[in-house]
Amino acid sequence: MEGQLETCVRKIHFCYGHRVMNHESKCATLHGHNAVVWVHATPIKGLDKLGRVVDFSVLKEKIGGWVDKHWDHTMILFKDDAKTLDLVKQAPAYKQPFILPVNPTAENLAHYLLWEVCPKELAGTGVVAYKITFYETENCYAEQIADPKDPELRKLYGI
Numbered sequence: 699m700e701g702q703l704e705t706c707v708r709k710i711h712f713c714y715g716h717r718v719m720n721h722e723s724k725c726a727t728l729h730g731h732n733a734v735v736w737v738h739a740t741p742i743k744g745l746d747k748l749g750r751v752v753d754f755s756v757l758k759e760k761i762g763g764w765v766d767k768h769w770d771h772t773m774i775l776f777k778d779d780a781k782t783l784d785l786v787k788q789a790p791a792y793k794q795p796f797i798l799p800v801n802p803t804a805e806n807l808a809h810y811l812l813w814e815v816c817p818k819e820l821a822g823t824g825v826v827a828y829k830i831t832f833y834e835t836e837n838c839y840a841e842q843i844a845d846p847k848d849p850e851l852r853k854l855y856g857i
């Protein structure tokens with residue numbers, strides 16, 4: 699319906715370690731979080747014939763699957779944080795660190811999900827993710843919100 703935003707939202711949990719390079723205090727030290735991410739999606743052409751934006755399991759499999767593979771139980775580090783990257787790469791690990799082009803703050807991780815991960819993972823599913831709510835702790839979250847009609851965003855989805 700015109701002027702109405704229909705959404706569905708899926709919650710994703712994961713654990714990660716990071717440090718915020720050049721942070722003024724304790725976040726400059728390597729530490730970890732139990733993150734909770736809410737992925738908000740809206741349909742490109744309205745609800746499907748069953749009356750859904752998309753099946754909730756699609757968001758779980760596509761975005762939850764990506765997060766599980768790349769971010770869960772690993773270190774997420776800024777590409778310029780060379781000393782920490784060297785250190786972490788030497789430590790025994792199941793997964794290598796995930797290297798981010800920017801500092802791994804909640805804001806930047808939400809932005810990466812919205813503009814890099816969601817378009818690649820959700821292209822062809824009939825939905826656009828337009829908002830990521832990223833809880834770094836249960837008391838603190840950052841959000842990134844895009845206009846689902848933004849041509850720049852839609853181009854990333856191939857629409």
Ligand SMILES: [Zn+2]
Nearest residue numbers: 716725729731
């Ligand atoms: Zn932190």
